[in-house]
Amino acid sequence: VEHYPYSAYRRTKSDxxxxxxxxxxxxxxxxxxxxxxxxxxxxxLDQSNLNPMMKEGRVTWRAIxxxxxxxVEAGSDELIPIVDVELVMPFAVADYIDFxxxxxxxxxxxxxxxxxxxxxxxxxLHQPVGYHGRAGTIVVSGTPVVRPKGNIHLEGxxxxxxxxKLDVEVEVGFVVGVPSERGRAVPIDKFVDHVFGVxxxxxxxxxxxxxxxxxxxxxxxxxxxxxxxxxxxxxxSALETARIPVPSNSTELSPYxxxxxxxxxxxxxxxxxxxxxxxxxxxxxxxxxxxxxLAHLTVNGASIRTGDLYASGTVxxxxxxxxxxxxxxxxxxxxxxxxxxxxxxxxxxxxxxGEVRGRVEPAR
Amino acid sequence: VEHYPYSAYRRTKSDxxxxxxxxxxxxxxxxxxxxxxxxxxxxxLDQSNLNPMMKEGRVTWRAIxxxxxxxVEAGSDELIPIVDVELVMPFAVADYIDFxxxxxxxxxxxxxxxxxxxxxxxxxLHQPVGYHGRAGTIVVSGTPVVRPKGNIHLEGxxxxxxxxKLDVEVEVGFVVGVPSERGRAVPIDKFVDHVFGVxxxxxxxxxxxxxxxxxxxxxxxxxxxxxxxxxxxxxxSALETARIPVPSNSTELSPYxxxxxxxxxxxxxxxxxxxxxxxxxxxxxxxxxxxxxLAHLTVNGASIRTGDLYASGTVxxxxxxxxxxxxxxxxxxxxxxxxxxxxxxxxxxxxxxGEVRGRVEPAR
Numbered sequence: 001v002e003h004y005p006y007s008a009y010r011r012t013k014s015d016x017x018x019x020x021x022x023x024x025x026x027x028x029x030x031x032x033x034x035x036x037x038x039x040x041x042x043x044x045l046d047q048s049n050l051n052p053m054m055k056e057g058r059v060t061w062r063a064i065x066x067x068x069x070x071x072v073e074a075g076s077d078e079l080i081p082i083v084d085v086e087l088v089m090p091f092a093v094a095d096y097i098d099f100x101x102x103x104x105x106x107x108x109x110x111x112x113x114x115x116x117x118x119x120x121x122x123x124x125l126h127q128p129v130g131y132h133g134r135a136g137t138i139v140v141s142g143t144p145v146v147r148p149k150g151n152i153h154l155e156g157x158x159x160x161x162x163x164x165k166l167d168v169e170v171e172v173g174f175v176v177g178v179p180s181e182r183g184r185a186v187p188i189d190k191f192v193d194h195v196f197g198v199x200x201x202x203x204x205x206x207x208x209x210x211x212x213x214x215x216x217x218x219x220x221x222x223x224x225x226x227x228x229x230x231x232x233x234x235x236x237s238a239l240e241t242a243r244i245p246v247p248s249n250s251t252e253l254s255p256y257x258x259x260x261x262x263x264x265x266x267x268x269x270x271x272x273x274x275x276x277x278x279x280x281x282x283x284x285x286x287x288x289x290x291x292x293x294l295a296h297l298t299v300n301g302a303s304i305r306t307g308d309l310y311a312s313g314t315v316x317x318x319x320x321x322x323x324x325x326x327x328x329x330x331x332x333x334x335x336x337x338x339x340x341x342x343x344x345x346x347x348x349x350x351x352x353x354g355e356v357r358g359r360v361e362p363a364r
Numbered sequence: 365v366e367h368y369p370y371s372a373y374r375r376t377k378s379d380x381x382x383x384x385x386x387x388x389x390x391x392x393x394x395x396x397x398x399x400x401x402x403x404x405x406x407x408x409l410d411q412s413n414l415n416p417m418m419k420e421g422r423v424t425w426r427a428i429x430x431x432x433x434x435x436v437e438a439g440s441d442e443l444i445p446i447v448d449v450e451l452v453m454p455f456a457v458a459d460y461i462d463f464x465x466x467x468x469x470x471x472x473x474x475x476x477x478x479x480x481x482x483x484x485x486x487x488x489l490h491q492p493v494g495y496h497g498r499a500g501t502i503v504v505s506g507t508p509v510v511r512p513k514g515n516i517h518l519e520g521x522x523x524x525x526x527x528x529k530l531d532v533e534v535e536v537g538f539v540v541g542v543p544s545e546r547g548r549a550v551p552i553d554k555f556v557d558h559v560f561g562v563x564x565x566x567x568x569x570x571x572x573x574x575x576x577x578x579x580x581x582x583x584x585x586x587x588x589x590x591x592x593x594x595x596x597x598x599x600x601s602a603l604e605t606a607r608i609p610v611p612s613n614s615t616e617l618s619p620y621x622x623x624x625x626x627x628x629x630x631x632x633x634x635x636x637x638x639x640x641x642x643x644x645x646x647x648x649x650x651x652x653x654x655x656x657x658l659a660h661l662t663v664n665g666a667s668i669r670t671g672d673l674y675a676s677g678t679v680x681x682x683x684x685x686x687x688x689x690x691x692x693x694x695x696x697x698x699x700x701x702x703x704x705x706x707x708x709x710x711x712x713x714x715x716x717x718g719e720v721r722g723r724v725e726p727a728r
Contacts, residue, residue, distance in 0.1 A: 095500045100581060121579050126522050127515050131581040132496040132588070136459045136669045137546060146547035148664035151491050151618055158490050160618045160663060182501060182590070183510035183728055209664065215485050217464060217495040218582025221664040224496070226546070254515055254524045299524060300512035300573065300585040301728070305500045364547055364665070 003238030003351065004028075004068055006197070007231045008049055009085040017048040017088045022232060022354075023072055026079035033071050033078065050091045050233060054177035054196040055306040061177070061196065065235060087231035089140045090199075091175060094307035096138060096227070097297060098171075098203060099130040101288040103247075105316035108328045113211070125251040128288040128296045130310070133203075134224035138309065140231050141356040147338065147363040148225040150209035162363035163206035166336040169314040170271050170281050170324035170344050171201035172353075174290045175233055176308035186298040189260050191291035192236060194304065200230035200269075200346045200356045201311045207327055207335070229309075230346075232354040242266045242348035246289050256295050263289035265348065269315055271324065272343040273336075281315040281324040283346075338362045367602030367715065368392075368432055370561070371595045372413055373449040381412040381452045386596060386718075387436055390443035397435050397442065414455045414597060418541035418560040419670040425541070425560065429599060451595035453504045454563075455539060458671035460502060460591070461661055462535075462567060463494040465652040467611075469680035472692045477575070489615040492652040492660045494674070497567075498588035502673065504595050505720040511702065511727040512589040514573035526727035527570035530700040533678040534635050534645050534688035534708050535565035536717075538654045539597055540672035550662040553624050555655035556600060558668065564594040564633075564710045564720045565675045571691055571699070593673070594710075596718040606630045606712035610653050620659050627653035629712065633679055635688065636707040637700075645679040645688040647710075702726045 004021035020027040031046035039045070041064065044053040053064065100106060103120070110119040123129055145166075152161045177196030180186050186194060203223060210222025245262040267283035293310055314324040323329050326336070336342070340360045346353030368385035384391040395410035403409070405428065408417040417428065464470060467484070474483040487493055509530075516525045541560030544550050550558060567587060574586025609626040631647035657674055678688040687693050690700070700706070704724045710717030 095498055096496075122517070123515075123576050123579070127577070129577065129581055129584075131584055132460075132498055134459055134496055134666055135499070136672070137666050139546075146665050148666075149549070150664045151487075153486070158618070160620055182503075183725075185513070206664070212487055213491070213493065214580070215487070216578070216582065217493055218580065220493075220495055221661070221666065224661075224666040225664040226666075254522070256524055297585070297588075300514045300570070300589040301510050302498055302501050302512075302585065302588040302590075308500070361547075 002069060003065070003235060004072065005232035005234045005354065006050055007090045007233065008088050010088060011085055019045055019047055019050065021068055022082070023079055026081050027085070028072060028076060028079055033076065037071060039067055049089065051306050054091065054175065055179070057178050058193055061235065062237070065237060087140060090231060090233050092307050093135040093138045093309050094305040096133045096135040097130050097310040098133045098313060099128050099288065099293050099311065100313040101128050101286050101293065102314055102316045103287045104285060104318055105314040105324060105328065108316060108323060112327060112331065125249065126253070127257065128293045130293070130297065131218045133227065137224060138227045138229060141228055141358070143228060144359050144361045145204050145226045146361045148206050148209065149363055150206065150221045151212055152208045153212045163208055164335065165207035166360060167205045167207050167326045168271070168342050169203035169205055170269050171203050171311040171314060172267060172283055172346065173199045173201040173229060173309050173311040175199060176304045177306060179305045180298060180303050182303035183301045185256065185301060186294055186304065188256060188258065188291050188295040191263060191294050194294065195236055195290065197233040197235045198239065198353065199233055200344050200353055202228040202342065202344050202356050202358060203311065204228065228356050228358050230354045230356040234351060234353050238351050239265055239348055242351070244284055246287060247285065256299050257292050259289060259291055263291040267346055267348045267353065270345040274340055279321055279323055279329055281322050282317040283315050285317040286312060286315060336360050366433060366436070367429070367599060368436065369596035369598045369718065370414055371454045371597065372452050374452060375449055383409055383411055383414065385432055386446070387443055390445050391449070392436060392440060392443055397440065401435060403431055413453065415670050418455065418539065419543070421542050422557055425599065426601070429601060451504060454595060454597050456671050457499040457502045457673050458669040460497045460499040461494050461674040462497045462677060463492050463652065463657050463675065464677040465492050465650050465657065466678055466680045467651045468649060468682055469678040469688060469692065472680060472687060476691060476695065489613065490617070491621065492657045494657070494661065495582045497591065501588060502591045502593060505592055505722070507592060508723050508725045509568050509590045510725045512570050512573065513727055514570065514585045515576055516572045517576045527572055528699065529571035530724060531569045531571050531690045532635070532706050533567035533569055534633050535567050535675040535678060536631060536647055536710065537563045537565040537593060537673050537675040539563060540668045541670060543669045544662060544667050546667040547665045549620065549665060550658055550668065552620060552622065552655050552659040555627060555658050558658065559600055559654065561597040561599045562603065562717065563597055564708050564717055566592040566706065566708050566720045566722060567675060568592065592720050592722050594718045594720040598715060598717050602715050603629055603712055606715070608648055610651060611649065620663050621656050623653060623655055627655040631710050631712045631717065634709040638704055643685050643687050643693055645686050646681040647679050649681040650676060650679060700724050
């Protein structure tokens, strides 16, 4: 069964965005096709982003996917080359949450940043640790990143400077469709009822700004300047064959984190800098599944909304060429220079997750 | 000159919210009055929240305030008793940021939670430390708070339990009107061009959930279940006479944090539990001003959006009965019980900031 990733596009800057699916290197305009085919839920497709459709839930998602499959298989002369359009943000972000779900990444960073101290905090093996990030600076692939400034502690002095440690984090993000009620946890087996799909995420990071600010309230300006996502939202249904158990471990988990069925994911990622692949992070090495993340972030009764994005945290595998950040790959030796271009790609078997791309612009 | 705080209200649950200002214990419906008076910017007032008006900027804000002043002073038979309506969220929250700007609070918490360790981190005196919170669980005064559950480390065991350390934090929040461009810092002297007004904030906190999760990424589930705000947004112009310098200190600040004119605020706060005033936090004791907070949160090029809310962090003064949280007032001896009701009130001279109220409901 084929699955078609969703996005939004426009032909010129002055056009309103329109929804589409990707078919190879071309796209199918959803509202136009729905109108021609007399589809009865055109109201969900004649929109500038996916939020109205994502809110509807699994029955409607499946019905629309079936419909689209029929349209594509019947053939269409109406496909538009992707190179002729601009892809834009496919959904409106509500809240943004970032987890820290790779044990390899957590241990690598601890060894680099806090040598001699315990690599994992006491909470890390008991729950997916995460924090809230800035939703308003999430942008679509292709958007340049301006080198951020901030107070940096350097040679005994604290002063605002452009970061000299601009890094990336290779992540996978999960997009919430169906909201939940405040005061009620979302049980782990309801993951598929709430989460619509998956994007690739580049969580740009300024390591020197982050280092000075991060204790005790966590990352803030070292991350909030920009987070980039792929334009394509791959529906969760497309990842059925990529499902695997998360790596086994001996920690006794709270019942709300017990997975009734596995939601680990076998996704192969690729980090490219200036045309050279520098790492191939394996998502299958992640300690926590996205179903566990959702159960955790709502266990306190916090509600979720259509458009919430929660990211996995940096994906790092056990090998030096499987890490998801440059500080893990190159230590403190080398970070991003102005003009450098970073591309993250992802693939789950036959399913192409597309790419998230961005070039570094000088500080202003 | 009189100033009228803004809110939104409805007569029944099925009505769309309508904008209003408070005049004593009654309210004036803005769209109805604007229509009757033939006001030419009725498009900004015939709305369900303040965002369209807040986006416009200072010239329009002042023009609307002048207009409203004229309407009220001319007298109106159309005033509606506030007790007859339901006040709802006055604006749509974009991002939510919480600072930590009281030195007394930072030192008090350090003494309670990390005895024997340094009370202030090396960054604290150099910049306003903050983090992102959950925008989607910000609710209006009167909304009950459901006692949250989460993994708690108790007597050697880690298990999900209802919090037994439910606390409050008395804060003041600043509401962004005019957005900024990504990649450009907002200079400190542009504070008044971007911030529309002020609300009271109760940052409900579960101290035991927070304690287990907070290292290294900061507060998450210990805060995200609910944050309550006052229904009234007091325009910044109403606080002109409350402006004072922040307390002097000897730390050499980065230029972007130098205040050209003072934006400390002399606001008196009151924390009431079950009808008894337990503390009177003085906002004038805050170390960082809201103009400094805005300059800091954008210095890295992070953009702000209409509806962003940034809160001051717990307001605590130097005296035991001036603290803004129960853990500072009562140590670990006593926290909120089911059924307890908390009210936070604020006043800046003649300017009444209203109240934020909430009752504790049992865990579900």
